[in-house]
Amino acid sequence: MEQALYEKLGGAEAIEKVVDYFYNELVLKDESVNQYFKDTDMDKQIRHQAKFISFALGGPNQYSGKSMAKAHEGMNLQPEHFNAIVQHLHDALAHFGVSETDIDTALTKVGSLRDDILHK
Numbered sequence: 001m002e003q004a005l006y007e008k009l010g011g012a013e014a015i016e017k018v019v020d021y022f023y024n025e026l027v028l029k030d031e032s033v034n035q036y037f038k039d040t041d042m043d044k045q046i047r048h049q050a051k052f053i054s055f056a057l058g059g060p061n062q063y064s065g066k067s068m069a070k071a072h073e074g075m076n077l078q079p080e081h082f083n084a085i086v087q088h089l090h091d092a093l094a095h096f097g098v099s100e101t102d103i104d105t106a107l108t109k110v111g112s113l114r115d116d117i118l119h120k
Contacts, residue, residue, distance in 0.1 A: 004058025005105055009098060012054055019050040022092035033084050036075060056109050068116035077118050086110060 009015060023046055028034050037045070051062040065071060086107055093103045 005102060006054055006057040006059030008102065009057065009093075009096075012050070012059065014096065015054050015057070015059070016046070016050045018092050018096050018098075019046050019053060021095060022088055023049075026088040026091060027085065030084060030088065033081050033088075036077075036081070053106075057106060068113050069120055072117045072120045075120060077120065079118060082114060082118055 006015070009018075023037075023042060028037060028042070048063075048065055052065065055061045055063045089110060090103055090107060093106060094100075098106075
């Protein structure tokens with residue numbers, strides 16, 4: 001059986017580091033998207049996102065948040081916002097030495113959520 005990407009990347013601890021870097025070093029410094037997080041409890045957001053990404057990559061289902069459509073309701077996110085976030089996720093994974101093949105696999109999973117996130 002193929003090893004889950006979750007395990008291949010190093011499990012919960014590794015994913016938490018990627019998510020922390022993703023937000024604190026990339027997303028929150030990007031003026032094209034950081035306004036969406038100005039009133040967000042970032043510690044909670046990072047924990048929540050790490051659980052979501054862990055599950056999306058084949059880890060245990062600890063995600064108990066809203067659906068993607070519900071979580072992004074009223075934000076009216078456009079393709080350029082989604083693309084910026086995807087690029088930041090790519091860069092965060094690459095920063096931690098994840099192979100391009102595994103990054104592509106992860107981003108394909110994220111891309112499948114596009115319609116649930118945009119224009120809500």
